[in-house]
Amino acid sequence: MSDVAASSFVRGELVPPRAAPIKTTGFVGFLRTRLFNSPTNILLTLVSVMLLWLTVIPAIKFLLVDAVWHGTDRNACLAQNAGHVVGACWPYVQAKFSQFIYGFYPEPERWRVNLTFLLAALLLLPLLIPRLPAKSLNAGLFFVAFPIVAFFLLHGGGLAGFGISWTASLLSGFVDSIGEAGRKVASVGETTALVGPLLQALGKLIMLFSIAVSYVVWPLIWLRDQIQASSRPVWTDFAVTAAIASISVFVLNGGVRTGWRSLIVSLLIFAGTGIVIAVMGLDRGGLPVVDTRVWGGLLITLVVSVTGIVSSMPIGIALALGRRSTIPLIRVFSIAFIELWRGVPLITVLFFATYMLPLFVPAGFTIDGLMRVLIGVALFSGAYNAEVIRGGLLAIPRGQGEAAAALGLSWGKTTSLIVMPQALRHVIPGLVNSFIGLFKDTSLVSIVALFDLLGQLRASFADPVWATPTTLFTGFAFTGMIYFAFCFAMSRYSQFVEHRLNAHRQN
Template sequence: MSDITASSFVRRDLVPERAAPIKTTGLVGFLRTRLFNSPTNILLTIVSVLLLWFTVVPAVKFLLLDAVWTGKDRTACLSETAGHAVGACWPFVQAKFSQFIYGFYPEAERWRVNLTFFLAALLLLPLLIPRLPAKGLNAGLFFIALPVIAFFLLHGGGLGGFGVSWTAELLSGFNDSIGDGGQKLARAGEATAVVGPLLLLLGKLIVLLSTAISYVIWPLTWLRDQIQASVRPVWTDLAATAAIISILLFVLNGGIRTGWRSLIVSLATFAGIGIVIAVMALDRGGLPVVDTRLWGGLLVTLVVSVTGIVASMPVGIALALGRRSTIPLIRVFSVAFIEFWRGVPLITVLFFATYMLPLFVPTGFTMDGLVRALIGIALFAGAYQAEVIRGGLQAIPRGQGEAASALGLSYWKTTGLIVMPQALRHVIPGLVNSFIALFKDTSLVSIVALFDLLGQLRAAFADPVWATPSTLFTGFAFTGLIYFVFCFGMSRYSLFVENRLNAHRRT
């Protein structure tokens, strides 16, 4: 019995060798597991390789292999001169490079553009690195101080006054516009028989309102006249403005008990402004004026896009909060504003901002063409940002606000410290997508005679010295690479910020 059992369950032959495991690492493993692991993936891989072969290979051949790298005019980029089919004509880019960057900015003053670019990069890089300290000071310098300095660097000119004078001029012009409108309405009422008494009464009420406003702003206008009559009006105006604002901040922030910090910060800020005025000689006329019609190229593209991106964010946040407001007037205004600007093409916005906006400003108040375009772009982009931000606000549970209210926080503290940071974190992809779209839409400013990067490229094509069959494609390839670098950089940085803010959610 034992012999039978032993012969039945004891193996007499060796077990055959198993097949080697499939390699899943390295290049071979990647090809086997990712590209050729199923019939569908095999088909997609073949199609993708063919697509790359018919797009990337000709592009590399045009841009690098068959390209012409040196030359002084169009003859260097002709196939008869090169002896082969000519690809990109890079001498054209080299000859027009300064035009692509500065436009028609005077060559002797281009150091001002370079200095502006340097200051922007110097302040932006620390702001983008999370671990570097003093983010509040850095943000204040970049978003508040840099635009003012950049304006006087790029445009030139000096200061004819400061806060008190500017405020008095603006209010006086606004009041004069109201008074003129009231007088015209009263005269129309006297000449109209049907609704004449109503128009006459309305006109007189408006004139009476204008008179009341003039009495209210009289101390400010009197102070302006005294400042302008002084020996050094800019410094006198700066001192008066610093004193008024510093005292107001000191009083509003608690006075003697808790207002000292605000007072010191205000005085330090105005001291910095005074240093800038002295260094740039703004009280003595400043740098030579360069009209914005001479700006162009990458300079205009960056000015329009950065200003639009930065200015549209507070507009979008205000509109998003206004659309969720419980006050009907604010909600209706926000909804109407958003729907109006989203329903109008950007070209129409630029056209009306350039040619119609001057009709709505106070009497005697002029506005540069570039500034008008910037205002239109900021309002247009703000309407789109509002809907993106509103989507983030709707993603925040109501319990967040209710918990903050239970702790005694006000609406503004709840919004600024709890709700809005979480909402903005949720909509980072949408915001950056809007930023990228706005950066590329800056090419539309050419409709109002502002030559951005693409506008300067089209102007360069008109030069007969570089008229070749490949010049057109070379120029668009060069500008396309510039746009890609900026857009890809924004995309990658947004991904970095998104991963950093969502690190606590990883499992």
């Protein structure tokens, strides 16, 4: 018993409290676990703080603290008049704001630009919200109806004809171009000794082909002449076009058995088109014409970028599918097109579209300067998007197509319903990256005499009323914020779409 008592121990004082555990939550925990948890992270944190101190603080000081907010001319933004070091000259931005947005668009007609922006927002926002219904109708209005309405709002003018007249005029110019080409070839053959007879024969063959095509096109041209001789040619042409198109749709979709739905849809579309023509007065000359050479600013930037983004997608999809086609002619054409357009810079494309594209259109057919740029940008962006989309197609296992074939689906349904939706979901980041690059590359259109946002900014620097040491930096800071806002919005929305489409894959 004494041995047990001797070996036992009874503490005479309390155990000292343990140190509190290291905090890993909250702001202090974030600093300890993320920024200062290792020597490398400590060094990176200090360097990052130094960079922020050297860049963000001076920027805030220039844009906000030392900025001048009120004034009517350059004197308000001079240091000797302000009494301190002058930062951003915001009165300059206020004075030139309309120029940045509209360019040299006539001031009494700028309500048309505002209405176009409003219609675009009203049609685009419901399209971007997944929960809202009637997506097909909304997409049809935005991608088909809105561009036509926007053209007549921004450019003005009326309708000289409708479908029959346009088609007949285009085919007539095409026939005339073929005949003119045949005559030129024959005339060259008359002055060439070596292969003269061959060229003359080729020229005569081309002219005979032109004559044969002219006989085929003649009924359409005769119908156009009769329409133009009527008292109200626009509405006569509209009625004839509506009748021909609706009957064709009705017959092609099954006729009496299954074509009634298509007929009703076609008639409703033409009815809506007729209402738009009547409301905008397109049959009576429409709104005053505003030449595209006076457009500018954010208007040009949005027109070029949105048109390029929307039109490049179907071009890219067609080229991507064509490059994977088993038909050699289609595959070779797609490969040659993609490599050609990707192998030249956008500046070359713009020059080609502006100065050489008119040489390839039929005689008597002219293309507006802005339209040439839009065509060049669409083809250039479509070539890049084709390779992005082809990467998504390569990521789809062959078993998807084989399973669809086993179920009896055609190639078109397999591609549109199974393969292409999955491929586009895989390449959302790449496509949005191309869209953002296209939005910023619109500044290159200034080399073909179209002044976009940056072009109008550079033009405003020539105004001596606002010539100050800080005007240049203020203008570029303002336009930079506009570009960042649009690009950041596209980036965030793409992340939202990507997260929503891949939600079923998350564990």
